[in-house]
Amino acid sequence: MISRRCLMAALAATPALARRARAATWPERPVRILIPFAPGGAADTLARILSESFKEEANGQPLVVENRPGAGGTLAAASTAQAAGDGHTLLMGDIGANAVAGALFPTLPYAIDKAFVHVIHLANLPMAMIAHPSVGGGTLQGLIAAAREKPGGLNYASAGPGGASHLMMELFNRLAGVQIQHIPYRGGGPVLQAVLTNEVQVAFSTVSTTRPFIESGGVRAIGVGGRNVVPMLPTVRPVAETVAGFEAETWHGIHAPAAVPPDVAAQINRVFNALLRRPEVLARMEQQSAIAVGGSSDAYAAFVRGEIDKWSRVVRDAGIRMTN
Incomplete structure (x- = not known):
């Protein structure tokens, strides 16, 4: 007979086991990555480099690159923010849609500081x-x-x-x-x-x-x-x-809808970190003068918060405003 203590322990472990199983099976189908720019630019090229090896690290599932340019990158960002929280729609984030847009535009269809899980810092472009x-x-x-x-x-x-x-x-x-x-x-x-x-x-x-x-x-x-x-x-x-305090680079990272659970976000982070360790990916990135970064979601979230603060001050000090 199963004791009450054993039964309670098994029930308590069930959610954790379910979370691990869910994360282990991500992705279960092709993953879309929305690019806020037209084909041929740096963000598009980086996504396509990653897509070439994605199946090798992601249960054999492809990474489908979908260009969604317009409105300073905010169209693609808004589409991602509103997507299902299962981790199968991602955004190639950048300084515009994920750091500057909140200060530039009077209104946005997403909350720049709450709409996303900042999954991983992919690369800096000097x-x-x-x-x-x-x-x-x-x-x-x-x-x-x-x-x-x-x-x-x-x-x-x-x-x-x-x-x-x-x-x-x-x-x-x-x-x-x-x-x-x-x-x-x-x-x-x-x-x-x-x-x-x-x-x-x-x-x-x-x-x-x-x-x-x-x-x-x-x-x-x-x-x-x-x-x-x-x-x-x-x-x-x-x-x-020569100019004390100056630092400015463009950057790209993976962002997921805020509804994506932490265990799935952690698996997405692991997959993209693995891609950034692959020699063929690093070689292609070097050809594009992109510097791989990688690391934890927490580190990337802190970086993005710093970029939001920094560039929002620049926008305000320069009196720059854009219309939707």
Whole structure:
């Protein structure tokens, strides 16, 4: 006869066993990852790199890349936030939809600080501060001196109002004590062309985009946005060595709807950490100048909270507002 004590112990263990079984079977079907941008960009490329090896780590199930561009990334974010909490719809999160949008837009269809489980920090994409070779002797110190000598006399390009390249230059303006004027363009290609032709004098752009033009001498890399030198541009020093407190990189991570249970989120984290250890994934990411990060959900959640605080201050200080 089963004793009452044994029966109670078995009943108490049942929910934990169910949770472990549920997590072990994730994914049970193909997983959708929504990309807030059109095909061909950094986020799309990263997702497709991960999708190539996903089956090997995820019960043989595929990772289906679905592009959902529009509204500064918030369309894809809203769709993910409203998806079922079973872990089969994920978001390729970024600085826009998951850190800046709450300060930029008067209303959002999701609560930026509550709508998601921040599952894992996938990668950082280093940013280069590029300038036309004729400006400031091709150095960051020279650019700052020229900007201080003639406030408002220099222009910078961004890939669009409210985007990362806009906010990074506004942060630079504030910390460096300069007034370089904003000229928005439609996308990263026109930004690069504007610096190449000296239509504007300076901009932030991803290392992956600018490296061929840096190597050809068409533009000069006068700093990198992160706190460390990046392997792709080993002779270019961090902006922070000249402008104290400056740090700016674009980043991507996996976000799930807030309704996803912790045990399933932990399994998603394990799968993507395993992908970031695979040599073929790391090699492809290196080709795209992406630096793998990985780690725990708690670490990524803390990182995202810091990004929300940091870029919200930049938006407020610069008086940047977008309409829905």
